[in-house]
Amino acid sequence: TELGVERRFVPESCPRAVRPGDFVRYHYLGAFPDGSRFDSSYDRGSTFNVFVGKGQLIAGMDQALVGMCVNERRFVKIPPKLAYGSEGVPGVIPPNAVLHFDVLLIDLWNSEDEVQVQTYFKPEKCPRTVQVSDFVRYHYNGTFLDGTLFDSSHNRMRTYDTYVGIGWLIPGMDQGLLGMCVGEKRIITIPPFLAYGEDGDGKEIPGQASLVFDVVLLDLHNPKDGIAIENQLVPESCERRSQTGDFLRYHYNGTLLDGTLFDSSYSRNRTYDTYVGKGYVIAGMDEGLLGVCTGEKRRIIIPPHLGYGEEGRGKIPGSAVLVFDIHVVDFHNPSDSVSITVHYKPSNCTVLSKKGDYLKYHYNASLLDGTLLDSTHSLGKTYNIVLGSGQVVLGMDMGLQDMCVGERRTVVIPPHLGYGEDGVEGEVPGSAVLVFDIELLELVSGLPEGYMFVWNGEVSPNLFEEIDQNHDGEVLLEEFSEYIQTQVKTGRGKLAPGFDFEKIVKNMFTNQDRDGNGKVTAEEFKLKDQEAKEEHDEL
Secondary structure, three states, X not given: OOOEEEEEEOOOOXXXXXXXXXXXXXXXXXXXXXXXXXXXXXXXXXXXXXXXXOOOOOHHHHHHOOOOEOOOEEEEEEOHHHOOXXXXXXXXXXXXXXXXXXXXXXXXXXXXXXXXXXXXXXXXXXXOEOOOOOEEEEEEEEEEOOOOEEEEHHHHOOOEEEEOOOOOOOHHHHHHOOOOEOOOEEEEEEOHHHOOXXXXXXXXXXXXXXXXXEEEEEEEEOOOOOOEEEEEEOOOOOOOOOOOOOEEEEEEEEEEOOOOEEEEHHHHOOOEEEEOOOXXXXXHHHHHOOOOOOOOEEEEEEOHHHOOOOOOEOOEOOXXXXXXXXXXXXXXXXXXXXXXXXXXOOOOOOOOOOOOOXXXXXXXXXXXXXXXXXXXXXXXXXXXXXXXXXXXXXXXXHHOOOOOOOOEEEEEEOXXXXXXXXXXXXXXXXXXOEEEEEEEEEEEOOOOOOOOEEEOOOOOOOHHHHHOOOOOOEXXXXXHHHHHHHHHHOOOEEEOOOOOHHXXXXXXXXXXXOOOOOOEEOOOOOOHXXXXXXXXXXX
């Protein structure tokens, strides 16, 4: 005769219980005491949806539902006076019938409810939160209030990307995302009138369903955003800053805003080399690389409209904010020439190096960021060259000009005057600016340009006969070589310093052997000034 309620299952967590005036969605089995069934919401494939305590239910059910939790199961015995009484329901429920209901509460809300936000993780650093008109990328699991999953961006392996606060989302999600930080995780509970309402979405979400979204925010920007620069390390000495048209070499780690790494020059063990301000890189990087110093480290945050846009690229998803942590290794401009800084010059600096001089010097070679490449000091011997003969890179030939013995200087060589785009495999990176710290130790004056041998005195009028020792009218290479060697030893002649004796002599002999038969005759033999005079007369 009285209402009977048996709580067959009560969930551990019950943040909210049914009160009069609440709207509920529940499943039920309706049976008579003998077990014969008269009704079931399961057979219809939809919950029973109704307000509690407003006379929309039989009195016994109105009372039995109060205090229930979502996912709670109750077995309810309702006497006739609290059910359909002496009249019953013709053809379904006889008069004075006791009714048994097996009830499972699926959903619960009130018309005064608002969006509920529960943050269960928030990063320590939160420089920016979601505002109206921002564009966000987030992952979510969408469930009903009973925990049933209806959708998940994780399953699609793709974030949900949208503007916030401009009507692209259901109103409750528009509200629930506001104020979030990148990396924050929150649970957003949305009543149906701020979700899909009475009709649902026509697919997975039924009408009058409360929705629960477990959200993690991955990305956030506004279409009005420009790039953001955070200086992490700026060298104390910064004599020059990058400008449009400069060529930069830099290392970088590229991540998404949530910290996911998508690329790194370090993993390739090679800098990224590019012109700045010329459109060779994405617009945000073009801008972010301006004004940097060699050795500087900075973070460049690039919104997608200055990055890879809505489409993305490779591992970069569409509409992604990009974070580049860069380290500038060096930069130069194609118009740069060799830079020379003299640190010490002896007071008696009268003889200056020139083209053709034989030089002996020590050097330390490094990159612009200080990385040591090579050093003659470690080898324990000088580096020896003939200046202007192409034995070193063009920039070094230029940097060693007009130097006196004992002088110390630093020579900075741009790559187009150094080892160019290719560099030297395993030694010098491509497009690298080189820095040489030089000390000139010895200088042997060279010969006039174009000469490999000169006389220190008057030239014998019978020169050919002196060379032709066996007087057969022909001079062989052996005779020529022996004669030149004697002149050098006796001080009558001088060879160009720094070159191999045999190569010089062979070159001189070949010049005289005009018919190429391996012999020089008196008719072929001419001194350099005689050759020059004949060419002038002919012209």
